[in-house]
Amino acid sequence: MAGRTTDKMINGIKIFALALVLLGWYGGATQTATAAExxxxxxxxxxxxxxxxxxxxxGDKEILDGAALMEMDAPxxxxxxxxxxxxxxxxxxxxxEHYVKSIHLIIDENPAPVAAVFYPSTNNxxxxxxxxxxxxxxxxxxxxxxxxxxxxxxxxxxVKAAGGCSAPSxxxxxxxxxxxxxxxxxxxxSEKEDMVKARFMLSHPNYSGLQFNQITRSAIPAHYVTxxxxxxxxxxxxxxxxxxxxxxxxxxxxxxQDDISGDxxxxxxxxxxxxxxxxYAGSWAAELKPQKRFSRLKKNLTERKNVLPIFAxx
Amino acid sequence: xxxxxxxxAFLPSxxxxxxxxxxxxxxxxxxxxxxxxxxxFHSGLQQLPSRANGADIACITLxxxxxxxxxxxxxxxxxxxxxxxxxxxxxxxxxxxxxxxTHVHPDHIFGNRALADEDGVTFCGHKxxxxxxxxxxPYYNARLAEILGAEAAERAKLVPPQRLVAAAEPMVIDLGxxxxxxxxxxxxxxxxxxxxxxxxxxxxxCGDLVFDGHVPTLDGSAVGWLEVLAELKGRSEVxxxxxxxxxxxxxxxxxLQKVEDYLKVLLDDTKKLMAxxxxxxxxxxxxxxxxxxQWLLFDDYNPRNVAKAFVELEWL
Numbered sequence: 175m176a177g178r179t180t181d182k183m184i185n186g187i188k189i190f191a192l193a194l195v196l197l198g199w200y201g202g203a204t205q206t207a208t209a210a211e212x213x214x215x216x217x218x219x220x221x222x223x224x225x226x227x228x229x230x231x232x233g234d235k236e237i238l239d240g241a242a243l244m245e246m247d248a249p250x251x252x253x254x255x256x257x258x259x260x261x262x263x264x265x266x267x268x269x270x271e272h273y274v275k276s277i278h279l280i281i282d283e284n285p286a287p288v289a290a291v292f293y294p295s296t297n298n299x300x301x302x303x304x305x306x307x308x309x310x311x312x313x314x315x316x317x318x319x320x321x322x323x324x325x326x327x328x329x330x331x332x333v334k335a336a337g338g339c340s341a342p343s344x345x346x347x348x349x350x351x352x353x354x355x356x357x358x359x360x361x362x363x364s365e366k367e368d369m370v371k372a373r374f375m376l377s378h379p380n381y382s383g384l385q386f387n388q389i390t391r392s393a394i395p396a397h398y399v400t401x402x403x404x405x406x407x408x409x410x411x412x413x414x415x416x417x418x419x420x421x422x423x424x425x426x427x428x429x430x431q432d433d434i435s436g437d438x439x440x441x442x443x444x445x446x447x448x449x450x451x452x453x454y455a456g457s458w459a460a461e462l463k464p465q466k467r468f469s470r471l472k473k474n475l476t477e478r479k480n481v482l483p484i485f486a487x488x
Numbered sequence: 489x490x491x492x493x494x495x496x497a498f499l500p501s502x503x504x505x506x507x508x509x510x511x512x513x514x515x516x517x518x519x520x521x522x523x524x525x526x527x528x529f530h531s532g533l534q535q536l537p538s539r540a541n542g543a544d545i546a547c548i549t550l551x552x553x554x555x556x557x558x559x560x561x562x563x564x565x566x567x568x569x570x571x572x573x574x575x576x577x578x579x580x581x582x583x584x585x586x587x588x589x590t591h592v593h594p595d596h597i598f599g600n601r602a603l604a605d606e607d608g609v610t611f612c613g614h615k616x617x618x619x620x621x622x623x624x625x626p627y628y629n630a631r632l633a634e635i636l637g638a639e640a641a642e643r644a645k646l647v648p649p650q651r652l653v654a655a656a657e658p659m660v661i662d663l664g665x666x667x668x669x670x671x672x673x674x675x676x677x678x679x680x681x682x683x684x685x686x687x688x689x690x691x692x693x694c695g696d697l698v699f700d701g702h703v704p705t706l707d708g709s710a711v712g713w714l715e716v717l718a719e720l721k722g723r724s725e726v727x728x729x730x731x732x733x734x735x736x737x738x739x740x741x742x743x744l745q746k747v748e749d750y751l752k753v754l755l756d757d758t759k760k761l762m763a764x765x766x767x768x769x770x771x772x773x774x775x776x777x778x779x780x781x782q783w784l785l786f787d788d789y790n791p792r793n794v795a796k797a798f799v800e801l802e803w804l
Contacts, residue, residue: 249769253795259769304767337627353803362765375802423803 219332221282221314231278231288232318232326240319240327243274248315252335257306257421262317262329267299274301275320281419283313285339285384289419295411296322300369300429303412306421308382309335339382339418353377357456359442364429373427374404374444376454382418399424401447406430407440518575519550523728523736524689526552526666528579530572531735534701534784537564537595537635544568545702546595549693549730550576551686553663558586560684560693561732562599565636566643569599573606586661588670589613589649590695590732592620592680593707594628600647612659613649614672614680621648653682673697676713677706683720690727692720698747700734703783706793709800710751717748750779754790758797768798 228237247261260279268274277292294301316330356377364371376399383396399416402424411430432438446454519528530548537543543564551558557580562569576584584606589597591614603609625646633641653659653672661668666688673681677696684693696705697716721744729740737743757775772791780786
């Protein structure tokens, strides 16, 4: 079924960007993982840097295995190091006794290892999400969830990619500049009853500040998204703090129950702040079609459904 | 061979020159084919660049006029540029006054330095080329070091064009009774695409706007690329085209059509998969699969082409 897009937008202040960041062509051909490579995935090299990183970010806190809580999907060999899709599927709904306060997305070998920190709503039935990141070198990518009881849980994958943070854009600047600040919200088909799966996209260079212009002999300044807040009505579904490791044109897939704000008719509002302190805002009507809800309800009466983790598509 | 050379000295000059040229081409030199009078062509290997193959994967063309010669693209390394220069000197005594880059990809520009000290040489390219060379240079150099080693990377300093061609203003250069038309294109294969048209023979050097054998690689806009190909197809004055990878073919329209078909299938498949909510990673495994048998190195480059098309379509 086709995703439904509503493009009603209220635009905030637009900014002027110097260039976009995208991977140049000769990153060397990336080959699909062979059978041998696939089995080797579990034999990824130990991270030398993780110990220090973990202390920097979480102090001396012990980090527990998060396999029962969540699952990460990441390509073993990235197609394009500047847009590596990462999916985190959560296996349990949030509830008052047991909820996830935050999720750190960490890329060990990146110049800015903390790609983003996600703060999901505490009553969301499904906090699975997906996004795209830049990967600068072969590295572990980790998701560390902090629970309301203070415990930390982690899952991780090893990804082979290189050069995502400093590779240049081969885009046509004028076209990209025209698009700067534009947002899209797509509603997608969700396998779960009464759940909405949505994808938010923002056109923004998310400049890493790590590219060097040989002509001007200076680094092209960083200009990246620092905060995104997604609300339905007055209820915040998801907030995140971002950095330069998020891909150009930040892209997020997330889930929520249709009545999370109490009224399915409440619009979705997204506010974005970037490192130049510019803000953008967008608003969309985002209601599940009545017949869709009805057909789901009908289905539930006739068959028992297993609650399976949803792996958000990027 | 020596006998042929000696005999040639006694023949009328035009014939002797033709014989000498043919001999040079036949000698298994760098330029192994002559698609038209005074146009020589080097076809790269249809392989991934490696130390073993010297990263010799892209096409290089030499055009000779009455007064000067032009080299179109210079190879992936200093050594390849030097080789092209040396073999050009075997084929003509005319000075190499022009080096034209069809686009910014490293397999077409890193040999520039080997030609930089030619007397009075001028480098030409798309208006966007200097900026992209400056931005992509360090990155491409790092990739070059990985493929050919640190020493080759050291010698491969980029030489940007002095003469720039803007999309709205084609440039004409005259090699002496031989006018070449340099035309900058909109965002297509890359943002730096430039074609060269030789009036005399009706030969259009397309750079990587046309791939033959080697699967096309998308680093700009699939939609834009299709627009440019449609424009090229409609040009009645073109008799031959020279691709950026692969060989020259008699039926150039068919050759060009193959690239169009690939891009159309790439866009259609990706669009359909996106509509079904398929993720970018999954789409990269599935889109354009029907084209796999048509191209070499398909599995090496198609997935990334899909990812690029996916992102392009997201913002259409």
